[in-house]
Amino acid sequence: MNWALTLDLLGTFFFAISGSLLAAQRGYDIVGSLLLGSLTGLGGGVIRDLIIGVPPTAFAEPVHLAAPVAAAVLVFFLASGVERYSRPLLIFDAGGLALFCTTGTVKALEAGMNPVAAMLLGVTTGVGGGLLRDVVANRDPQLFNSSDLYAVPAFLGAAIVAGVWFTALPNVVTVFVAAIVVFVFRVLSLHFRWRIPHAKGQPKMGRASE
Template identity: 65%
Template sequence: MALVFDLLGVFFFALSGSLLAARRGFDIVGSLLLGSLTGLGGGVVRDIVLGVTPTAFDDPVYLLPPLAAVVVVYFLHGPVRRFRRPILVFDAAGLGLFCTTGAVTALEHGMNPVAAALLGLTTGVGGGLLRDVVANRDPQLFDPGDLYALPAMLGAALITAFWAVGWRGVWLEAAVAALVFALRILSLRFHWHAPHAARTSHPARTEPAPPR
């Protein structure tokens, strides 16, 4: 069952990447690459840091969800775009799942709690960050009007804290993933956001060009 949810998370993350590729006018190869980067990127980065073969390359079944996402966007681009809200819901579910499984994987490989929490966060948000950077747009991770990293950070930190006191198990991980999911959905519903970098915020302005 865990594999099924994991593959669903990869699929919906990949779907967001393929949709962005379609909006940017990429060809179908670009759609596949951007979708794969979004769905698998966070886990690949985590596994490289852990020094193990990335799951996406060790088990070929993980390559099927990005391929399915490309096919869905190619044939159903219009209808899929109209269902943006459900995609955000599934994206939130993937975020909750990946930040918890990422932290657990790091802990199982002997990482200390702080490093494990950071790798859990990386697993949850890494794919979306890579997607936005490659597509040359402002990363959703840094959107001042949205909460994306904080729920994932909280979920990964909770997992490591529970492991530190000896609390482990599938149901506990599911509960933490559900909490991350709920926080993400509530932030979308009520437009929650983190404080700005400076107490007094100013509109962004273009910096003057340096003198020649």
């Protein structure tokens, strides 16, 4: 098994775990857990592949379907105390984000995209599954939470990969280091509650324009 496939499967599994944990919070049965986990784990990669113009890896390589199944079964049999799911959900989501934003950037670069476009597609890969998960579960998407840094770590990881792509540094080292940076940044932002400053001087809602 090559390193790219290994990291892709790990990212799919981590995101699928976060989807299955959210399904448990919502009181879904195991079928709902499997579907939400699959959507979370595979959604970002499917979006990436459709934009690149290749058959989605999730369907071209059925081994990817094993990760959401394993995640749903693991959560169903081992998880207990739904009230304690919030922190594990965020940790697994951070792991999926770290792996997908970096491997997504690599796949875009390998497809011939320029570094800027590849970086944007890497971010889309990283946040896509979580966005679909939150929308389907009728939860405010973390991506648009002004009190949560979600896309910023993904941009950082994708920028690292795109920035050093043309150097002599091995791709696997680049992805590994960038993924660690994203994961640590994401976890620290959650712990210390970092946020992006809001815009100043915004007009009040309902005020008539002059």
